[in-house]
Amino acid sequence: xxxxxxxxxxxxxxxxxxxxxxxxxxxxxxxxxxxxxxxxxxxxxxxxxxxxxxxxxxxxxxxxxxxxxxxxxxxxxxxxxxxxxxxxxxxxxxxxxxxxxxxxxxxxxxx
Amino acid sequence: xxxxxxxxxxxxxxxxxxxxxxxxxxxxxxxxxxxxxxxxxxxxxxxxxxxxxxxxxxxxxxxxxxxxxxxxxxxxxxxxxxxxxxxxxxxxxxxxxxxxxxxxxxxxxxxxxxx
Numbered sequence: 377x378x379x380x381x382x383x384x385x386x387x388x389x390x391x392x393x394x395x396x397x398x399x400x401x402x403x404x405x406x407x408x409x410x411x412x413x414x415x416x417x418x419x420x421x422x423x424x425x426x427x428x429x430x431x432x433x434x435x436x437x438x439x440x441x442x443x444x445x446x447x448x449x450x451x452x453x454x455x456x457x458x459x460x461x462x463x464x465x466x467x468x469x470x471x472x473x474x475x476x477x478x479x480x481x482x483x484x485x486x487x
Numbered sequence: 488x489x490x491x492x493x494x495x496x497x498x499x500x501x502x503x504x505x506x507x508x509x510x511x512x513x514x515x516x517x518x519x520x521x522x523x524x525x526x527x528x529x530x531x532x533x534x535x536x537x538x539x540x541x542x543x544x545x546x547x548x549x550x551x552x553x554x555x556x557x558x559x560x561x562x563x564x565x566x567x568x569x570x571x572x573x574x575x576x577x578x579x580x581x582x583x584x585x586x587x588x589x590x591x592x593x594x595x596x597x598x599x600x601x602x
Contacts, residue, residue, distance in 0.1 A: 385527075411590075420491070420578065420593035421530065466529050474520060474543070475591060477529035 378403045380467050380478035388484045389457045397452040397481045399467030408471045410443055410450045415464040415480075424465070425452070457485045489513065491594035493579050499600045500569045508564045508597045512581030518542075520591065521554055521564050522578040530578055536562065537584060569601045 379402045389395045401410070409428040413421040427434045427443045427450065434441055441452045450467060462485045468475040492511040500506055512519050518537050522530035533552065534544040538559035547554065551570075556562040566573055576598045580591040 380529075418595075420595045422593070423590055426590065468529075474532050474535050475530075477531070480527070480529045482527075 378405070378469060378471070378476040380469055380476055382465075382467055382478035382481050384481045385479070386482045386484065388486065391459055391485055391487050392456050394453065394455050395457045395461070395483060395485075397465055397467075397483070399450045399452065399478060401448050401450065401467075401469055403469060403471065405471035408469050410441075411468045411470075411475065412439070412441060412450075412452050413466040413468055413477075415466065417463070421464075421466060457483075459485050459487065461485050491579055491581050491592055493577075493594035493597055495597055496595065497598050497600075499602065501602055502570055503568050506566050506569060506599065508577050508579075508599075510562045510564070510579030510594060512560070512562070512579070513592055516581035516583055516592070517559070518582045518584050519556055519562050520580040520582075521562070522580065522593075523575045524578055524596070525575045533564070566599075569599075571601045574599060574601050 381400045383398045411426050412424040414424045415421040425434050425436050425441050430445045439454045443450050464480050464482050466480045467478040494509050498506050520535040521533045523533050524530040534547045534554045536556040539556050551567045554564045576596040578596045580593045582591050
């Protein structure tokens with residue numbers, strides 16, 4: 377079956393510094409879409425980024441990610457973290473219906 | 488446009504008690520999902536429907552969990568005899584069926600604590 381791996385459970389970063397969240401995956405399907413979801417405290421998960429095109433950079437709200445099928449990765453990055461970026465971030469994939477989520481990475485941004 | 492609505496927001500039970508969660512998806516969305524999210528873990532799919540039909544319930548603990556969507560709109564997830572291991576947030580999500588990509592809209596969830 378499909379699986380998504382997020383290696384960091386917690387990432388702490390100082391405001392203004394860059395942040396990177398790792399995401400790798402395993403799937404047997406060719407036609408798939410990838411997402412980063414963000415979940416703020418006491419809120420529902422919401423889509424941050426989506427991609428299904430190999431080697432194409434996707435950007436939203438200062439975050440960016442590039443799908444690399446050659447390395448089965450879809451890492452999330454931001455050049456300057458903000459206090460408001462503190463949240464849970466989930467990498468997820470789908471090939472038909474429903475999403476397979478990673479365990480999530482909690483990002484804590486400190487002043 | 489109204490989002491996905493879930494109720495109740497919180498539930499606290501003793502082991503062995505039953506509980507039902509209710510979900511009202513975004514109007515017009517034909518696909519509805521129930522996810523279980525244990526504390527500090529990612530959401531895990533339990534069951535999903537297209538219209539009133541169950542498409543996949545392979546991850547639903549069938550001996551105690553059940554889910555219905557009788558008219559293809561609202562849905563109810565029921566736990567017959569709750570266990571402490573059921574403590575989690577139960578998320579409902581909805582979407583339009585597409586083949587190539589999937590964007591889910593989530594409700595705020597029901598946070599269940601089983602004592």
